[in-house]
Amino acid sequence: MSETLKDLSKLESRFLDYPNFYDKLNETLDDIGVNNDMVHRRRQNALLGENIGTVMAMLKGYDRPVYNFGSRSEGTTTISLQSDADSLHHVPGINVVQSLQEFEPEDTTNYAINLLMIQGDDIAPGYCHLEVINEDLRLSSIDVTEVNDHYVRGKDDRIYYKNTVMEDFMSGKGERHGPAWAVEGQMGITDQDTVAGLYCKSWPYQARDWLNESNQVKWPSDALKRKCMKDGCFVVPTGSSPGTEFEWRISTSLAERQLMFSLNIVQLRCYVLMKILVKTFIKEGTISSFMCKNVLLQCIESSLPYEWKEANLSQCLDKCLKRLRRCVDEENCPHFMIPTNNLMAGKFSEKVKSNILEKLGFVISYTRIVLVKAIKLDDLSIRLRNKLVSSTDSNCMTPLQIRSSIKAERLLDTAVILRGYQIIHLTHTCKYYKNTELQQDFQRRSLRTLDQLTNQEDENKREVSTLVSPFLSSLLGSLQAARVEKDSDISKLLEAEDLLIKGCDSDVSSGRLKLASYFYCSGKIGRTESILNETDGKYDRTLVIPICRCYQGPMDTGSMNNIKFQEERNLVMKNIVAYCVIFLPAEIKWIPKELQYELYRLTGDKAGKSDKVTWMDWAVVDSLPYLHFLQYKVNKHFHDEYGLQRALLNMEQSIGRTRNLCHRETALNLLGQCMEQNNQPIKALECYSKSLRLQPRNNAAKVLICICLARLFQNKKDEVTKTIYQRQRKMEQN
Template sequence: MFQEPDYRENLSLMLSEVLHDIGVNERMVMRRRRHCMLRETMRIIRCRLTDNNVTTYYLGSQSEGTTTKGLDSDLDSLLLNHDCNIIQDWSEWECGKENYLMIQDENTTPGYCFLQLLLSDEPIPATVIPDEHHINDRSGRILLKNTSFNDLIQGAVNHGPSNATQGQHGFCDSDHVLAYPCKSWPQSASGWLERQGIGRWPTQDMKSYAAYTECFVVPTGSKVSEYPELEWRISTSLAERCLILNLNITQIRCYVLLKMILKSLLNPQDEINVSSFMCKTVLLHCIEHTEQSIWKNNNLLTCLTYCLLELHTCVQNDCCSHFIIEENNLMAGQFTSEKKLELSKTITELIQSDGNGLLRINIDDLGQRLQVKLNMVLHGDYNFPTLLEIHQHIMTGGYINIAAGTSHCHKLVLNYFNNKSIMTMKQSVSKLMIFRNNGKRLQQAAFKLLAPFIFTTYGSVLASSSIGENNQVSPEACVWLSAGLNSDISSSRLKLASVFYSTGDMERAELILRHTEQQYYSYPVLPFCNCCRAARPAVSAEFMRVCSEQSENCIKHITAFCVRFIQKEINCVPRELQYEMFRSTQDDMIHRHQLDYWMDWAVVDSLPFLYFLQYKIYRHQQRHQDQQQALSKFIRTIEIDENLSTHRETALNILGQCMEQENKPQQALKCYLLSFQLRARNNAAKFHICKLLSRVLAGQ
């Protein structure tokens, strides 16, 4: 295939160029990481505000930036429950907490442990089994079963320690791993802190940082365990993430190639023979045992071959030692003899092909792109996505995911606020301000995205309270409503307009609406909602261009979030929209998902709400022509906007009431029936239909 003496160096450089062209370059890796870390930081902030004792970490390919469009990697999230205290030494026991002693003995697989229940009021073992999640072992110890986490995430499928959730169309799937934190760094990992490789990697600074990260136990037993339901795997994922974040671009490219080889050649048809975590571990061992100077772009093929040789040795010996906890064999009980022979043969052929085997990889057109680089085929035979197009795809996807994360965190905060006093809400807002004043850079960036939505809700709740008392908006409410105006292009502004409308201040409300409409059509705005599972919104070429050229703060100018009112804001909600807060009958409640708590709120997409408010204001001001123009825009938005997938039925319900006010009962009924077709359960349309028919029959 290659005749030049230095073909390995030439091939390495061309392979590096191909990987650069498909988005595996320093800029895109850093962008992917930042997008994921921003979402993680927002979730951590949300937990602090809502007194939630669970910390979410995003791990794996998405947070590491070690993925491509073709690899289609899952989003791996670890949900760390701090309610339990996992200790290795009696001095770590805490009064009033649920304490478990980590046990590693002759009955546990290396890298795994049992969790023995201790009393919460004194540091001694418990003697009474509290529930079905615990069991007595032969030594009389009360141990926690790893099945205690099963079915905690509704709609998820158990895959070992994780719960897999299928993503909406256009979004990646999610793997949720539920875990308990350990009080201290695991003793079984202490040897790694002293280990020194040839390349003096990881550095002492990396190891020192890793030793201060949290480690945890995840609910899964070893495949070769005698007690699979009692074992918990000891995990150092945060330390491993630290190591991956410190790899150079050649090492990252080598890892991406290994994952492409897995998906294309070693794990065909979605089989799981060798995992990407095994490949990551092999890579880390190879980096540790080589000089750092070899990990360069012109040596990529040699580095990849070295990793494949190491992987082949692991498969042959049925042994792949965990990078940090060496005695944990990741391949124990993994392969049958037939599968081992098959994998060994495939890896050997790939090594012996001297790069030729990479031409068989179709993921991200890698093989075809490489053939073009090598002048084996003409470039005109293929129409590959350009680097700019891939860059736009990565940036747009990242910003949409950040928007989804912002919306999700806002929804969870609203659910917390819905049942809390104004004083408790004020305390949460005070906690939020800490991240603005004392937070690190990433926390401050996350604050800028999330805080305006929370400020607006808090201001609206205060306004609702003062409107209920004296039909006035208190000065404090105005301060917070103003602080939240730049949440996005429209939703917070529409809330403020709704507040003024509710107090009868039509002039100020109309001014805000007019300005909001002008802004909406000055940018390539994307209507966005994350209230329930829906397909990823369709985006325009102009939207993608803006995403590729600007920082994540541009989200504020190119997204229009849905407008959410919790019941504490009811005095700021137009009467026509208040019905949405009471959409569910007792029978409807049975058919609701556990995450459908937003159905007890009034939620509407921005643009329909804007035109509805304009219609109501112009009707009040007796500006008939403007009123009819607003109504026409309202109707056209519902008919043509393909991104109103979540709340289209609400828009139709409001439009139906406008039609009733226009004395057009037939058109109103048509709106309600269309709404009912979209959502047969938990829909206020059934009330409107009954009311309308009652009035028609009464001759009103």
């Protein structure tokens, strides 16, 4: 043994003298959020996110459930682990069966496509091919790609469904990572991995041996296994590597989540510690969290229930690490439910394997030293040392700050998810309902659907209804009012106003600002001023977070006071989140003329793309600068010079200083027009120039600059004409 290892052995022996070492480790994990309370909150948040996606699809008439999987939905992560949010979107209209006996005659009419899983010796365990069940098509000689771009006729004359179809279902921004579309989150917001999955209601054949295995220690119990079996499975695309366009991976994610939800806090802490140790020491990225999860489940299955207690955390962690090392040594990490599926097959070279084994051996031999000295994630080592020697370190976040940070992150993620689906809803509205009447009818049907959800026992769906209703009410009110001729139907106008008022609680500001715009464009300046004053009072500049999902912009939450975050999501939307204000073309009556230019920013740039709807087809502006813009217009109406100048200054400062504004170029365009109206054309041109630097293409500033220059030229021409006239009059008088 080298001198270094001898020293480490002595140090390890010294740590053995610390009383209650693993009690202190349990306390440390509790402090960083690995406790029953935070685990429960993370899980509830994941289920709420699922329900938001599922309900918003229902409003469009789609049976398209959304599922959240992975560490965040399980509650097995920490602030520093920075786990991605993994979501699966169930693709409707496609039926997957594992045998022709499962295929029912009515499936031909109920589903657009029926697929048969092909699993054989020439296909890797845990994977399958999908054959299109269509005998007429198979026997025909036509080119099947003419029927569907993603059909292909194999050498065996079967018609297969290619996994490249995922790109149709998951269109949009993002980069493909294996089967998923990865979207990098805004700062302070979770990264998102999204995959499209095809559902199979029957349990995978390759996992049926697991169901039938007898288990002496009764985990998982027979009841839990039956519950897993009822969940069925998904098939998801494997990736884009050459030669795998026919290959689909069998996913038991629903069942895995059931298993993880059944674990106690010690088992979850073992899993978190494994991930922290792997992330700290194994930089190659060859050992995934999914491998660690399967190792944990195997250890639990082969242990007695009484072993997994807080007092035994040391032995439990040691058992998991040793099993992980054995898996690496044998280059075989069996999938828990499909043991023939080796998760480590071909994952690393001999050199990398040797390096991993050496590091795992070190961690296993000197676990206490590693935990006390080497873990920077979540300041775990510092926190543990402080507890062992009864000291404090002011540089570490307190447990209260950590809990508040986790709550804030969860709630902000919910706000971002909700806004994303609202944008999708607006896009669907404009794409499939081409006039105001149809758009209005769609929103009314959507509100009726939400009302039905409020009577359900599912608390999450009721909460989704509460979160979404204000947004839809505001949109419906604005559309309804737009269809009423001036004062021709007072009852419909009053109903529209009532809907707009109900929409005020969608967030801190956007719903109120739409109501203010309606009053302003209706000539009700006094009521406009009242709404603006209310909005200004609610918009706490030190607390409110602007959120926009039109495109990826910066999200800086560094100065956010997490302690102020309340636990109720509705209060967060009402008091902390400020969405951007969106007007559809059908709402043009309620858009101030200065903002209407934004509706035409795509003129000349959208040839041949008329069917594609994006936020650039709308008038969109961040809440805070728009608030100050409307204040400027109101003060101008009342000839309040002091208020007018104050609004201009506030608008200028909000554009320059407010974090997280995603439509800064639009705000600059509004400021420029205010400057023109205030007889400051040079400053106006400066605003338009700044706007163009931020958004060189598809920017209304191009038109506004031309208008401003034309006015300058006309004013100059008028001044020259006036001077010539005055001189001529003077000469005549002389």
